[in-house]
Amino acid sequence: MIQExxxxETVNPGGDPSLLIVCDHASNATPEGYGTLGLPADEFAxxxxxxxxxxxxxxALSRLLDCPVVMSRFSRLFIDPNRGEDDPTLIMRLSDGAIIxxxxxVDExxxxxxxxxxxxxxxxxxxxxxxxxxxxxxxxxxIISIHSFTRQLRGRPERPYQVGILYDWDLDTAGALLxxxxxxxxxxxxxxxxxxxRLPGDCMWRHATRRQLSNALIEVRNDLIETEAGQEDWAARLAPHIEGAFSKT
Ligand SMILES: [Zn+2]
Structure with missing residues (x-):
């Protein structure tokens, strides 16, 4: 039987088609039978x-900017949609000190x-x-890709910024946002x-770079957006910058 x-999930699919938001790592869900991939539940959270x-x-950005959002419903530890199919980190064996x-x-x-x-x-x-x-x-x-990052990875210095703008070739969009x-x-x-x-094979490379679509990836520090109030605040803060960046290009 083929498991389905x-x-x-696509949010607001009928919204303004000139802007698309993608969220690769929206969820820590896994398909039936996989659970938390053998990790303790608190590690998987x-x-x-x-x-x-x-x-x-x-x-919140989808609502504020009236645009569609495509988001994943699976954990990046199950398979990482922000990697190429042949990337060795597509299915991680080890992440930030935890063995999975x-x-x-996992074989072919x-x-x-x-x-x-x-x-x-x-x-x-x-x-x-x-x-x-x-x-x-x-x-x-x-296209705007939304991610979050952790303030401190094991053994490394604390990251000093609240938001990171990541880009490859589209200096216009990234420059305007910065x-x-x-x-x-x-x-x-x-x-x-x-x-x-710049990561060949990643989500923005596949969907934006190969088509030469204007794009940037926004990383928000995750302790700022742990709560619904924080998520709303930061979406409201980012929305005018996103709008402004694309009105210039
Ligand atoms: Zn991410």
């Missing part, structure tokens, strides 16, 4: 399994199964949202931090 799983707060920020028992013996057949259950349907949902924008407006949407966010005196903004935005 609801691997993605940590940032290693998902981007804490990113779903709430994305939903349920991933220890199991990798294929997880690709078909979650990874490929999620990517197909993003493709469908882009196709809808092309059909309705004659061009692909601008400039307008840096004008807010109480914010410290990471420039291609905590990670570099």
């Amino acid at each position: 799983y609801r691997a993605h 940590r940032h290693i399994a998902w981007d804490i707060g990113a779903e709430g920020v994305s939903r 028992p349920g991933n220890r013996d 057949a199991e990798t294929e199964k997880r690709l078909d259950l979650c990874y490929r349907p999620y990517n197909a949902a993003i493709d469908a949202a882009i196709a809808r924008a092309e059909a309705e407006t004659g061009r692909g949407p601008n 400039k307008s966010l840096r004008a807010e005196a109480d914010l410290t903004i990471g420039d291609n931090e905590p990670y570099h935005g």
